[in-house]
Amino acid sequence: MPDGGAPIGDLLVRGKGLSVRHGRRTVLEDVDIQVSRGEIVTLIGPNGSGKTTLVRALLELEKPESGQVDRAAGITVGYTPQQLIVDRTLPLDVRRFLEMSGETDPEILADILSDVGARDVLRQEIRMLSGGEMKRVLLARALLREPDLLVLDEPTANVDIHGQVEFYNLIRRIRDDRQCGILLVSHDLHLVMSATDRVVCLNGHVCCSGLPGDVSTDPAYLELFGDAASAVAVYAHDHDHHHA
Amino acid sequence: MTTITIMPDFVLYALVSGIGVAIVMGATGVFVVWRRMAYFGDTLAHSALLGVAIGFLAGVNVNIGIVGVCLTIAIGMVFLRSQRHLAEDTLLGILAHSSLALGLVSISFVSALRIDLMTYLFGDILSVTPTDIGWVYGGGTIALGMLAWLWKDLIAITVHEDLARTEGVNVLRTQIAFMTLFALVIAMAMKIVGILLVTALLIIPAATARRFSRTPEQMAVFAAIAGSLSVALGLQGSLLWDLPSGPAIVVASALIYVVSIALPIRRAA
Known part of the structure; x- marks a missing residue:
């Protein structure tokens, strides 16, 4: 499955074929990602899967070895570091x-x-x-x-579970009020699944991406996150149901 | 060496130049503390001796030699640091000691010119001339002007470099400008406290100021005041008891620091 959810609104930032090497280690290999106005895109993946590196490349804080980052002209970027x-x-x-x-x-x-x-x-x-x-x-x-584009690197790390739920609600509200695009790096699988428009699952390369419901049943995703993922899929499904 | 009985002029020169240097060093020193650049300051100061030797050998003004060498080392560090082959303190250790040794070796070549090594190592504020005062205040004005110009961006990259960069701060330009400023300050201060004690006047007044400050700007001003007080007291001690002036100033600033931490003032926040 290529890029699950169709982009909503104008494209804010797009990385194409991004590869980043740190010394001899390949951190990112041929990664495509894009964020459009009005959508929340969440980047998930295990530790060391290159999430922060991808964010840094998209923010032009780090030069990719190959590939290209395009940013819509004249947009303002807001960034919260990890x-x-x-x-x-x-x-x-x-x-x-x-x-x-x-x-x-x-x-x-x-x-x-x-x-x-x-x-x-x-x-x-x-x-x-x-x-x-x-x-x-x-x-x-x-x-x-x-900002037109808000980039949040693990905004809920060190926040308790109650605070996390609240935080994701806040982020959704920000998106609704300001119509900005949001790129989120996260560890909180279950919350991600309920609070996101599009999920990109990263492990050096893009394992799978698309709507939260699709990603949570994707074999690549299940293999990457194992038991944690299967426990979460049920939760996410439940939540989707309430929304529908 | 000298007594205070007559010669009010040289006392005045010493005081005026010393306070000028202390103000600039206080305001610059807060960044040395915030950015943990104490060892870096030492490295630049040590390399200044090489600048002295080169200045003599090349027949140019010694201050220009010092600024030139410090600047080369400083900008070299900005780039070497981005390579990350060695830990930063190892890299600084290599640069600091090899440049000091190289300086000493080079100076021995030009010993015919009667360079008084002790003057450069420990400073000689009591031999300051009106020309030196011109250097101090000219250089000091440039340094403070640069600092004011860089202030906002420097604070931003001190708090978080990536955040500053995404908000449009030109990090590399700011770093190089600060290194230039740093080199200028070292050259200015050498005459007053000498190569081996320069870093003390950057760090101790800033450390003293920390407890009394609620904003970065307050801390810079208090550091400048603490530094000026150190110069005045150290100079006094030097004149009264015939102490070496540079070390006396540093001892005074250390005493002020000790007294300040003993004061019962609520720690900021």
């Missing part, structure tokens, strides 16, 4: 961190924080935030740029 560790010697509160996006109006900053569910952290030192608060603040900074 983690952000501020050295303890650097005094930096959340407000100042958000201002680095270029937006300094305190009301807008407070609004965006309450939007992402991190209401009372504006005056807090950034390195004192909990894992979940940090993820929300990173998202807030990305949103302040009013």
